[in-house]
Amino acid sequence: MIKIIGQNNSILNRFIYEIRCADIQKDSMRFRRNLERISEIFAYEISKELQYERAQAQTPLGIAEMFLPADGVVIASILRAGLPMHNGFLNFFDGAENAFISAYRKYSKDGSFKIQFEHLSCPNITDKVLIIVDPMLASGASMVLAYNALMERGEPKYTHIASIIASKEGVEYTMKNLPNKSITLWLGAIDDEMTAQSYIVPGLGDAGDLAYGGK
Amino acid sequence: MIKIIGQNNSILNRFIYEIRCADIQKDSMRFRRNLERISEIFAYEISKELQYERAQAQTPLGIAEMFLPADGVVIASILRAGLPMHNGFLNFFDGAENAFISAYRKYSKDGSFKIQFEHLSCPNITDKVLIIVDPMLASGASMVLAYNALMERGEPKYTHIASIIASKEGVEYTMKNLPNKSITLWLGAIDDEMTAQSYIVPGLGDAGDLAYGGK
Amino acid sequence: MIKIIGQNNSILNRFIYEIRCADIQKDSMRFRRNLERISEIFAYEISKELQYERAQAQTPLGIAEMFLPADGVVIASILRAGLPMHNGFLNFFDGAENAFISAYRKYSKDGSFKIQFEHLSCPNITDKVLIIVDPMLASGASMVLAYNALMERGEPKYTHIASIIASKEGVEYTMKNLPNKSITLWLGAIDDEMTAQSYIVPGLGDAGDLAYGGK
Amino acid sequence: MIKIIGQNNSILNRFIYEIRCADIQKDSMRFRRNLERISEIFAYEISKELQYERAQAQTPLGIAEMFLPADGVVIASILRAGLPMHNGFLNFFDGAENAFISAYRKYSKDGSFKIQFEHLSCPNITDKVLIIVDPMLASGASMVLAYNALMERGEPKYTHIASIIASKEGVEYTMKNLPNKSITLWLGAIDDEMTAQSYIVPGLGDAGDLAYGGK
Numbered sequence: 001m002i003k004i005i006g007q008n009n010s011i012l013n014r015f016i017y018e019i020r021c022a023d024i025q026k027d028s029m030r031f032r033r034n035l036e037r038i039s040e041i042f043a044y045e046i047s048k049e050l051q052y053e054r055a056q057a058q059t060p061l062g063i064a065e066m067f068l069p070a071d072g073v074v075i076a077s078i079l080r081a082g083l084p085m086h087n088g089f090l091n092f093f094d095g096a097e098n099a100f101i102s103a104y105r106k107y108s109k110d111g112s113f114k115i116q117f118e119h120l121s122c123p124n125i126t127d128k129v130l131i132i133v134d135p136m137l138a139s140g141a142s143m144v145l146a147y148n149a150l151m152e153r154g155e156p157k158y159t160h161i162a163s164i165i166a167s168k169e170g171v172e173y174t175m176k177n178l179p180n181k182s183i184t185l186w187l188g189a190i191d192d193e194m195t196a197q198s199y200i201v202p203g204l205g206d207a208g209d210l211a212y213g214g215k
Numbered sequence: 216m217i218k219i220i221g222q223n224n225s226i227l228n229r230f231i232y233e234i235r236c237a238d239i240q241k242d243s244m245r246f247r248r249n250l251e252r253i254s255e256i257f258a259y260e261i262s263k264e265l266q267y268e269r270a271q272a273q274t275p276l277g278i279a280e281m282f283l284p285a286d287g288v289v290i291a292s293i294l295r296a297g298l299p300m301h302n303g304f305l306n307f308f309d310g311a312e313n314a315f316i317s318a319y320r321k322y323s324k325d326g327s328f329k330i331q332f333e334h335l336s337c338p339n340i341t342d343k344v345l346i347i348v349d350p351m352l353a354s355g356a357s358m359v360l361a362y363n364a365l366m367e368r369g370e371p372k373y374t375h376i377a378s379i380i381a382s383k384e385g386v387e388y389t390m391k392n393l394p395n396k397s398i399t400l401w402l403g404a405i406d407d408e409m410t411a412q413s414y415i416v417p418g419l420g421d422a423g424d425l426a427y428g429g430k
Numbered sequence: 431m432i433k434i435i436g437q438n439n440s441i442l443n444r445f446i447y448e449i450r451c452a453d454i455q456k457d458s459m460r461f462r463r464n465l466e467r468i469s470e471i472f473a474y475e476i477s478k479e480l481q482y483e484r485a486q487a488q489t490p491l492g493i494a495e496m497f498l499p500a501d502g503v504v505i506a507s508i509l510r511a512g513l514p515m516h517n518g519f520l521n522f523f524d525g526a527e528n529a530f531i532s533a534y535r536k537y538s539k540d541g542s543f544k545i546q547f548e549h550l551s552c553p554n555i556t557d558k559v560l561i562i563v564d565p566m567l568a569s570g571a572s573m574v575l576a577y578n579a580l581m582e583r584g585e586p587k588y589t590h591i592a593s594i595i596a597s598k599e600g601v602e603y604t605m606k607n608l609p610n611k612s613i614t615l616w617l618g619a620i621d622d623e624m625t626a627q628s629y630i631v632p633g634l635g636d637a638g639d640l641a642y643g644g645k
Numbered sequence: 646m647i648k649i650i651g652q653n654n655s656i657l658n659r660f661i662y663e664i665r666c667a668d669i670q671k672d673s674m675r676f677r678r679n680l681e682r683i684s685e686i687f688a689y690e691i692s693k694e695l696q697y698e699r700a701q702a703q704t705p706l707g708i709a710e711m712f713l714p715a716d717g718v719v720i721a722s723i724l725r726a727g728l729p730m731h732n733g734f735l736n737f738f739d740g741a742e743n744a745f746i747s748a749y750r751k752y753s754k755d756g757s758f759k760i761q762f763e764h765l766s767c768p769n770i771t772d773k774v775l776i777i778v779d780p781m782l783a784s785g786a787s788m789v790l791a792y793n794a795l796m797e798r799g800e801p802k803y804t805h806i807a808s809i810i811a812s813k814e815g816v817e818y819t820m821k822n823l824p825n826k827s828i829t830l831w832l833g834a835i836d837d838e839m840t841a842q843s844y845i846v847p848g849l850g851d852a853g854d855l856a857y858g859g860k
Contacts, residue, residue: 009282011262011307017281020272029460029739037307040252041259047226057235062417064406066232067224079724080745080766087732092226092252094674097858100725102747102764119747119763121725121860191279202277213742215766244524245674294509295530295551302517309459312643315510317532317549333548334532336510336645428527430551439712441692441737447711450702467685467737474686477656487665492847494836496662497654522656522682621709632707 001180002171005045006188012041016164016188020204031210032084035135035164039088042133042162042186047092049160049184050129071157072128074099078146079119081208085133085162093131097123101149103142115142117149126154135207137166137187138198140173147178156182164188167200216395217386220260221403227256231379231403235419246425247299250350250379254303257348257377257401262307264375264399265344286372287343289314293361294334296423300348300377308346312338316364318357330357332364341369350422352381352402353413355388362393371397379403382415431610432601435475436618442471446594446618450634461640462514465565465594469518472563472592472616477522479590479614480559501587502558504529508576509549511638515563515592523561527553531579533572545572547579556584565637567596567617568628570603577608586612594618597630646825647816650690651833657686661809661833665849676855677729680780680809684733687778687807687831692737694805694829695774716802717773719744723791724764726853730778730807738776742768746794748787760787762794771799780852782811782832783843785818792823801827809833812845 006013015034018024025031053070056063076099077086090096099122107113130150137143143161150156159182161174166187174185193201204210221228230249233239240246268285271278291314292301305311314337322328345365352358358376374397376389381402389400408416419425436443445464448454455461483500486493506529507516520526529552537543560580567573573591589612591604596617604615623631634640651658660679663669670676698715701708721744722731735741744767752758775795782788788806804827806819811832819830838846849855 009263009265009267009284011259011265011284013267013281014283017270017272017279017283020274020279020281022273022275025275027457027460029463029735030457032735033459037255040255044226044256044259048224050224050226052224052228055232057232057417058237059235059417060237060240060420061410061414064232064235064404064417066228066235068229068232069224069226079747079764080743083728090674090677098725099860100747102724102745102766104764104766119724119749121747121749123858123860189279195276199276202272202274202279205275213768215744215768242672242675244520244678245672247520248674294532294549295528298513305459305462313510314645315532317509317530317551319549319551334509334534336532336534338643338645428553430529430553439693439695439697439714441689441695441714443697443711444713447700447702447709447713450704450709450711452703452705455705470682470685471689474656474689478654480654480656482654482658485662487662487847488667489665489847490667490670490850491840491844494662494665494834494847496658496665498659498662499654499656619709625706629706632702632704632709635705 001184002175002187003184004187004190005042012038012188019164020202025204025210028211035084035211036088036091038164038188039085039133039162040092043089043092046131046160046162046186072097074123074125074128074130076101076122076130076132076146076150078103078134078142080212081136082134084211085135089131089133099123099150101146103146115145117145120149122150122153124154125150125156127157130156130159131162132159133162135164136200136203137163137170137174138194138200140170143174144177159183160186162186165200165203166190167194168192169194216399217390217402218399219402219405220257227253227403234379235417240419240425243426250299250426251303251306253379253403254300254348254377255307258304258307261346261375261377261401287312289338289340289343289345291316291337291345291347291361291365293318293349293357295427296351297349299426300350304346304348314338314365316361318361330360332360335364337365337368339369340365340371342372345371345374346377347374348377350379351415351418352378352385352389353409353415355385358389359392374398375401377401380415380418381405382409383407384409431614432605432617433614434617434620435472442468442618449594450632455634455640458641465514465641466518466521468594468618469515469563469592470522473519473522476561476590476592476616502527504553504555504558504560506531506552506560506562506576506580508533508564508572510642511566512564514641515565519561519563529553529580531576533576545575547575550579552580552583554584555580555586557587560586560589561592562589563592565594566630566633567593567600567604568624568630570600573604574607589613590616592616595630595633596620597624598622599624646829647820647832648829649832649835650687657683657833664809665847670849670855673856680729680856681733681736683809683833684730684778684807685737688734688737691776691805691807691831717742719768719770719773719775721746721767721775721777721791721795723748723779723787725857726781727779729856730780734776734778744768744795746791748791760790762790765794767795767798769799770795770801772802775801775804776807777804778807780809781845781848782808782815782819783839783845785815785822788819789822804828805831807831810845810848811835812839813837814839
């Protein structure tokens with residue numbers, strides 16, 4: 001399933017606007033803060049899909065009946081661009097478990113590249129709700145590889161993938177290569193094109209560089 | 216209009232649960248943080264009601280067409296319990312204008328009290344969207360007085376009132392005494408009862424004391 | 431005693447630079463964040479003056495002997511410009527008690543003004559360490575009035591006054607009108623002049639307006 | 646050079662106390678927040694060692710002469726425990742460049758282990774001030790390997806290493822294996838012992854697990 005949160009008007013689109021604008025991007029603190037704020041809204045929207053169970057809050061004056069999330073949540077981010085999103089998701093799911101994946105583009109002499117995974121720090125994810133975060137879903141290749149790498153740590157109850165800006169092509173590739181029954185793709189916006197170097201157009205440029213500088 | 220955000224299952228109710236629980240309340244940093252997180256969700260939900268206008272984001276790679284909030288927003292908080300909510304709303308409406316109102320309970324010898332306003336710091340609010348925040352809507356008396364005091368600074372385009380926990384009585388009093396056509400009341404939960412001292416039951420106790428200590 | 435933290439080179443002066451610069455001030459979120467960051471550094475420096483007592487931390491692997499602050503701390507801010515500083519102090523003294531004072535300038539027909547206090551929310555401060563925060567110490571008149579108003583709530587063990595930018599005249603007025611033995615004045619910088627309207631020159635303009643908009 | 650910031654009484658030791666206490670550690674949000682707050686204080690202390698240059702702040706009312714940091718700063722963290730510290734350093738050095746290193750313990754059949762590096766994301770660091778952060782300096786082996794890996798990206802002007810808790814042995818190993826002339830080791834506390842599994846005693850346990858859960 002695909003849910004495009006930015007399709008409806010909300011303050012979310014102000015934050016997406018700011019991370020897109022070349023001028024506002026110059027303030028890397030605001031750029032990172034916007035990735036966090038966007039992720040807080042994604043976390044809230046995704047939280048609506050969790051399973052809930054009855055609980056009682058013992059207040060100083062009585063007992064309130066409530067419904068609380070019952071699922072174990074694992075937040076998984078793809079380094080390094082995913083880190084500010086990871087922080088934002090943790091702001092709202094503060095008791096979640098966490099996974100970190102590092103990937104890189106291994107370039108061939110002809111300029112083409114393959115996504116390589118180097119590092120995976122991840123708890124057992126069996127029967128948990130997995131949320132994989134990466135600001136850009138460009139070709140979709142790293143997301144699919146990340147998903148497959150994570151599946152070696154167990155079979156999650158359900159997987160949510162959160163990306164702020166996706167390309168049409170990346171959405172198609174992801175939906176084609178991942179099991180649709182147990183996955184929802186949460187997006188801020190879908191852009192039409194991609195450059196030969198797999199940058200989304202209009203997109204925002206390189207999210208990792210904008211958050212953390214060149215490398 | 217009344218909108219009860221906590222009626223649908225979401226992570227919001229985890230935060231409301233935590234501010235209600237006598238045990239978890241002992242951590243005043245977490246208490247304040249929860250008021251902030253709750254307010255960020257309220258801010259997001261309220262933002263959906265704003266008016267939007269077309270804008271263009273000039274990215275490093277192209278132009279993205281978007282819709283951004285067009286309304287001027289004024290956040291008004293009732294001191295001191297409203298301050299952590301104010302911070303949360305500002306986290307999402309970071310360019311908003313701001314108003315602060317201080318009120319106190321003036322007790323008579325017989326133990327009854329009247330809400331008195333002392334201080335109002337407020338910009339002109341004419342044609343702006345006003346958001347008045349106070350964590351508890353108990354009797355509703357201070358909210359109605361705050362609203363009336365704010366109206367001396369202009370006629371807002373629309374007013375949103377955000378309270379996390381309300382009493383039934385407080386909701387009725389507020390809806391009866393304020394112009395329903397231009398107001399939406401946003402609540403986390405409605406509790407059934409109120410003590411003789413106007414504390415909501417089960418409620419959470421005194422939000423100001425829990426955030427900032429006794430006075 | 432007067433301690434000018436900004437006299438020694440540190441990242442503090444980067445934050446003070448940013449709140450001074452007319453260009454950077456346009457970003458009110460960064461302006462507020464800078465007041466917070468500055469206040470965190472002030473809080474750390476002031477914490478060195480507290481009294482400490484021995485404590486034992488029971489870790490999962492043993493016991494660590496440590497020294498922890500033993501004083502009760504009350505943070506008092508002058509509204510509304512003091513609020514972002516208040517937030518910054520609470521970030522570091524997260525278990526402190528809190529006081530809020532609202533003051534305003536009551537103008538006479540001839541354009542002169544008197545500082546009037548309207549609202550004081552304050553716990554008993556007897557034998558506690560009181561920290562009064564206000565970003566600007568211009569004439570010093572409101573600080574002296576705030577101090578005197580707070581003294582009606584008990585006799586603190588010691589009082590720290592924290593202002594980011596002070597005028598020479600304000601420092602002199604404050605030191606002359608407050609009991610030096612039990613007070614330290616913590617400043618970021620002292621500027622030479624003041625306008626007829628009591629704005630510090632070069633200063634930064636109106637801290638309240640820059641943080642929260644006009645009123 | 647070795648600088649033990651926790652040697653002098655300050656609020657820093659309250660934060661270190663909280664990350665050590667087995668009881669308080671159960672709140673992983675507070676644990677991460679304490680790593681951030683500790684890192685903000687480290688960042689402030691380290692900032693005093695930077696080089697400064699004269700700058701002019703153009704305020705709305707005049708010009709203020711100030712001294713600002715002139716060095717380019719690169720923050721490098723060792724995953725995953727270093728991430729909350731990385732966030733804290735970025736809170737104060739918000740314009741810094743950033744590096745991330747992932748390491749893991751490769752166990753032999755006999756239970757011994759070697760630190761292996763997998764991933765390095767790093768800008769050129771020549772002539773910049775490098776700050777390497779990792780909450781625990783246990784054996785010192787991963788810090789020395791991280792340092793050596795980073796040196797392949799250029800020769801920094803100076804290197805600061807920030808660890809909250811170190812073992813005596815780790816400090817000795819680090820000082821012996823790194824060039825003392827161009828390095829300062831910043832510590833919160835030095836503990837006496839280490840377990841066979843290289844956990845510091847009394848220490849605090851596994852910082853990565855406490856911040857992010859098991860893996």
